[in-house]
Amino acid sequence: MHEMSVALAVVEQVEEAARAAGAAGVRQVRLQVGELAGVVPDALHFCFELACAGTLLEGAELVAEPVSARARCDACGAEWATGMPPQLCCPRCDAPAAGLLCGRELHIAGVRWHEDVKHAVPVPVPEEG
Numbered sequence: 001m002h003e004m005s006v007a008l009a010v011v012e013q014v015e016e017a018a019r020a021a022g023a024a025g026v027r028q029v030r031l032q033v034g035e036l037a038g039v040v041p042d043a044l045h046f047c048f049e050l051a052c053a054g055t056l057l058e059g060a061e062l063v064a065e066p067v068s069a070r071a072r073c074d075a076c077g078a079e080w081a082t083g084m085p086p087q088l089c090c091p092r093c094d095a096p097a098a099g100l101l102c103g104r105e106l107h108i109a110g111v112r113w114h115e116d117v118k119h120a121v122p123v124p125v126p127e128e129g
């Protein structure tokens, strides 16, 4: 299940950052989820809860922030929201989209620790691999 591997990766990254920060636990994780990231929010919430069990994130709330997908046309320079299912041909000149500007992201946008840290702390995201 795609959502499970995403949830496990998020939990791993946040737990690492929590340990580095000396946090006793994690209250909330905000995740930017692109419209075309291929993740079902309900399934992600379910998997997140499972992935958190027994970690510093146990009981943490996952807040998914949807990111609309946008595409761009090289031929005429138009930009548009692709919607879902995605419209990948230019609405102005009908050329195929040159690429997506956004909409595939799965980024940790912020984390709230337990204890007296009141503001969201950005998490340094380690390089892949």
Ligand SMILES: [Zn+2]
Residues within 6 Å of the ligand: 073, 074, 075, 076, 077, 078, 090, 091, 092, 093, 094, 095
């Ligand atoms: Zn165009």
